[in-house]
Amino acid sequence: MRPLSFKITSDHFLLWVLLSLLWGVTGSVTASPTTATTQTAQSTTLSTIKPSPENVKKVEVQGRNETSITLTWSPVNNISTYILQYNKNGSSKKENISASQAEVKHEVSSLNAGTKYHFTLVTVFEGVNSTGYTFTAVTAPENVKKVEVQGRNETSITLTWSPVNNISTYILQYNKNGSSKKENISASQAEVKHEVSSLNAGTKYHFTLVTVFEGVNSTGYTFTAVTAPENVKKVEVQGRNETSITLTWSPVNNISTYILQYNKNGSSKKENISASQAEVKHEVSSLNAGTKYHFTLVTVFEGVNSTGYTFTAVTVPPKVPFVNVSERSVTSITLKWINVDRNWSYLLQINGSDVADIKNVSSDVVSHSVTSLNPGTMYKYSVTTVFEELNSTAYENVTVTAIDCASVAWHVGNSSIKGIVEGLFSNATASNGSQTHVSFGGNNVSFTGLYPGATYEVSLMYETYQQCRHNLTILPPGLTAHCEYWAAGYSIRIVWNKPVGMWTDVEVNVTGKPKKIPNTVQYIVIPGFLPARTYEVSLASFSGTVRSSEPFVFKCSTDPRGVIAGSVLAVLLFCVLVFLAIFILFIRPDLISRKRTFISGCELVTKKCSAISVDMFAAHFHQLSMDDNRGFSVEYESLIPVGTEQTQKVAVLPENKPKNRFNNVLPYDWCRVKLTTSDSSESSDYINANYMPGYNSNREYIATQGPLPSTVNDFWRMIWEQTVGGVVMVTNCTEGGRTKCERYWPANSTPCLYGNLLVTMTSEQQDPNWTLRDFNVKHRNTSEQRTVKHFHFTSWPDHGVPQCTEVLMQFRGLVRRHIERERTGAPTVVHCSAGVGRTGTIIALDVLLQQLEKKGEVDINGFVHKMRLNRPHMVQTESQYVFLHQCIMDILQPDEKTDEHIYENTDMIYVNATALQEFRYNSNP
Incomplete structure (x- = not known):
């Protein structure tokens, strides 16, 4: 540059001074290294001044990212040197730029993201700087670090994220139904929360979240989120049985994953289902029969569940396992079955027609009677379990109504029974002891060759059903x-x-x-x-x-x-009788002394006893009482060997010995009671019990020992199998400090289980001399129930007799009225401790009082003899034998009871009964 010459004036001098000062500040980079030189130059250049170059006209931001900004500008008059000044993190930065292009392009790097920078661009010419072009530029902000889905439903997704460096402006971009959506979001909290709404259910969305700072966007944080899928519209039950339910539904928008939730037995169940068809079909198995289930079917899309479609479905109730015909009569039947679930109801049909819709059963056993039926008719019945209008498979069986034999017009002859019976039966029999006659030929019943005067039990059977039983007596034979x-x-x-x-x-x-x-x-x-x-x-x-x-x-x-001859004969006869009386009383009194052979209603053992009439009994009693009851002793001793020759083989088997309370009181084989249960767990049919004769039949009673702890279950089995309705107990459980009988009944109303029988005491009535109880007996396998009356006489001493006859006869009256009222034909069980002494006495008393009432006579010795043929030692002591006679005397002469009962001194009676004494002390049952 050529120096400019000019005339120095005062104005020029001032200008020179200013330029010198300016040069000293900005132009020091070109100054001479020595002071002398500088002073020389200054003096030399006082005659020339260099002007500042122009600033650039415009600087543009051509590009930027989080750490750099790219600037472009056009050079000033082809000047190629520039200085870019700015601040970063509190310190001043300066970058020298050499421009060799028609357009200058410069990248400022290592910057902070999302930051606004203030730049000054200085043009440098010949060492002289321009005043500087000032402008601002911004780096791109950072993306958010993470976006979380805070909530969602079928039409919206709620997003949350933390702001970037307190930047408050964001743009959310996504596509919906093929078009781009953009939402501007202003953040004013420490955490941004934004709901994207009006979305489609079960859809996966791709989002980009852009941070905006000073109008500059970040590259964008990209993520996906899913809306909750819709529930299925409808679920149908396509099939079901007792243990499974088959469900069908249409998939939601071709979604293939579902979860089925339900509860079973108190625990939650979950089943994952994959659908690959246009219609989903799923079987829920291992369910409980007759149960209502609450299901929730959840649609699953991209791991997100729908709210769930809730519905109920029911399994088929089970078939009734067994229906028992508990009662049959001429015009009705009673059916019983177990009620497993009280939410179930039952439909009862007879011959295909509905007869009862049984609902709201609150007990464990359902019992229903069907009436107005025809006698002797076969009926097909069915019981169907019903739950929520679903029916189980029907339990079906047949039964027949009974026949009223008493209403048949029987024609009874001297040796025959004939009649026409209306009703269904296949077999007709007439039995008298061991003789049985069978009738064939349809409804015409005819029995011939019968024994005149005998009583026959006519029985009609249809297969295993007993249609009726009826006693008919053949006309007795004619007399001449x-x-x-x-x-x-x-x-x-x-x-x-x-x-x-x-x-x-x-x-x-x-x-x-x-x-x-x-x-x-x-x-x-x-x-x-x-x-x-x-x-x-x-x-x-x-x-x-x-x-x-x-x-x-x-x-x-x-x-x-002639009357005269008769009178003379009568006088002579009278005289003879008087003479004989005087002869016996005064001349031969030894004929009636103690040494005389005793003669009574039973003469020693050589003559069989016969019944004593009412008129003769008092004399008979007094005759037996003579000579310190010698007659009673002789009669009683004659009974000792009765029946002893009979076998007792089953009772002494090794497996049965522990079941006997006493080893010398064993049942005879021929008339022992056999347990007939078919239960495989019961290995023996043995129980220490015998059938005993009564007034009406040879099996009117069962005499048995008091149960042992090990035989209580057998005792109740016998009662159930023999259909016993009454039990007579003539002992206490403990007497004199010794156990006489195991307590075999519940102590209170709490039921007790004996084998398969559940026994409940329903009532107890106590008297000073006896206690009456009622038991309900329920079979655990069949749920059949029966009632048993318990007659417990509590004031009878062991080996002795009650203090007075009246109390025992009153007790016997209670038992007899119960037997007459029930009239079932089943035996009555009687027991004490051994089942022979007190047991034999009460049985004999019941039979003898019936004989006295109906025939006007009694045969005490004969009936005791008969009992001992069925069970040994019946009427165990002589005092009990005498007591039976005293009972009859007190009945016949109620106002002439003896002041001192002759049967009370047992020790005196046994003086002449050595064998009985030995039995007493050896066994003492």
């Missing part, structure tokens, strides 16, 4: 008779034959005055007639209340030999 002269014609003696057959009484009717004579007598002497007269006599036989068909009628003439 003749009369004999008696008492010189003032009496007649009628004698009759013994025809083949059975009869209980003979009715003799003379002059319209009938008299009944027991069958043990073949004649009768009737006074009050006149000699040499003819009277009409009628004889008829009776078997119980049944009369022979035709009476035997004949003429009977009294003695015609």
Whole structure:
């Protein structure tokens, strides 16, 4: 540059001074290194001044990112040197730039993201700087670090993120239905929360979140998020059974993943389901029968669940396992079955027609009676379980109604029974002891060759069903008779034959005055007639209340030999009798002394006892009581060997010995009670018990020992299998500090289980001398229930007798009324400790009082003899034997009871009974 010459003036001098000062500040980089030189230059250049170059006109930001800014500008007059000044992190930065292009391009790097910078661009020419072009530029902000989905539903997604360096402006970009969406977001909190709404359900969205700073966007944080899928519209039950339910539904928008949730037995169940078809089909298995399940079906899309479609479905209820016909009558049947679930109801059909819709059953057993049925008719019944209008498979079976044998017009002859029976039966039998007659030929029942006067039990059976039982007595045989002269014609003696057959009484009717004579007598002497007269006599036989068909009628003439001869004979006879009486009393008193062989109703052991009539019993009793009860001792000792020759093989088997309370009180084989259960867990049919005869049948009672701890279950098995309705207990569980019988019933109303039988005491009534209880007995396998009456006599000493006869007879009356009222034909169980002493006494008393009432006679010795053929030692002590006689005496002579009972001193009675003493001390049951 050529120096400019000019004339120095005062103005020029001032200008020079200013330029010198400016040069000293900005132009020092070109100054001479020596002071002398500088002073020389200054003096030399006082005559020239260099002007500042121009600033650039415009600087543009051509590009930027988080750490750099690229600037461009056009050079000034082709000047190539520039200085860029700016501040960074509090310190000044200066960059020298050499421009060799028509356009200058410069990148400022190592900057901070999202920062606004203030730049000054200085043009440098010949060492002279321009005043500088000032401008600002911004780096791109950073992206957010993380975006989280805070919530979502079918139409919206809620997003949250932390702001970048307190930047408050963001742009959210995404596509929806093929078009781009952009949402501007202003953040004013420490955490940004933004809801994207109006979205499509079950859709995966790709989002870009851009940070905006000073109008500059970040590169954008890219992420995906999913809206919740829709629920299925409808779920249908396509099939079901007792343990499974098959469900079908249409997939939601081709989504293939589902979760089925439900509860089972108190625990939550979850099943993952993958759908690959246009229709989803899924079976839920291992369910409980007859149960209502609550299901939730959840649609799953990209790991996100729908709210869930909730519905219910029910499994089919189970088939009733067993229906028991608990009762059958002529016009009704009663059905019983177990009620497993009280939410179920039942439909009962008879012959395909609905007869009952049984609902709201609150008990464990369902019992329903169907009435107005026809007698002797087969009916098909079915029971269907119903739950939520779903029916189980029906339990089906058949039964037949009973037949009323008593209503049949039976034609009973001397040896036959005939009748026409309306109703269904396949077999008809007539039984009398060991004899059984069978009738064939449809509804016409005919039995021939029967024994006259015998009572037969007519039984009708249909397969295993007993249709009816009815007792019919054959007409007793006809009698023939003749009369004999008696008492010189003032009496007649009628004698009759013994025809083949059975009869209980003979009715003799003379002059319209009938008299009944027991069958043990073949004649009768009737006074009050006149000699040499003819009277009409009628004889008829009776078997119980049944009369022979035709009476035997004949003429009977009294003695015609005159009244005088008869009178003389009577006087002579009287004299003879007086003489004999004087002879015996005064001359031969030894004939009636103690040494005389005892004769009574039973003469020693050589003569079989016979029944004693009411009129003769008092004399019989007093005769037995003579000589310190010698008669009782002789009669009782004659019973010792009775029955002892019979076998007891089963009772002494090794497996049965522990079941016997005493080793010398064992049941005879021929009449022992056998347990008949088919339960495989029961290995033996043995129980220490015998069938005992009664007044009406040979199996009217069961005499048994008091149960042991190990035989209590067997005791209840026997009661159930023998359909026993009454139990008579004539001992206490503990007497004299010794256990006599195991307590075999519940102590209170809490049920106790004995084997398969659940026993509940429903009532207990206590009296000073006895306790009455009612038991409900339920079979655990069949749920059949029965009632059993318990008669417990508590004031009877062991080996002894009650203090008075009246108390025991009152107790016996309670038992007898129960038996007569029930009339089931089942035996009554009687037991004490050993089942022989007190047991035999109460059984004998019941039978003898019936005999006394119905026949006017008793045969105590004969019935004890009969009992001992069934079970040893029945009526165990002589005092008990005497007590039976005293009971009859007190019945016949209620106002003449002895002051001191002769049976109370047991030790005196045993003086003449050595064998019984030995038995007493050895066994002491």
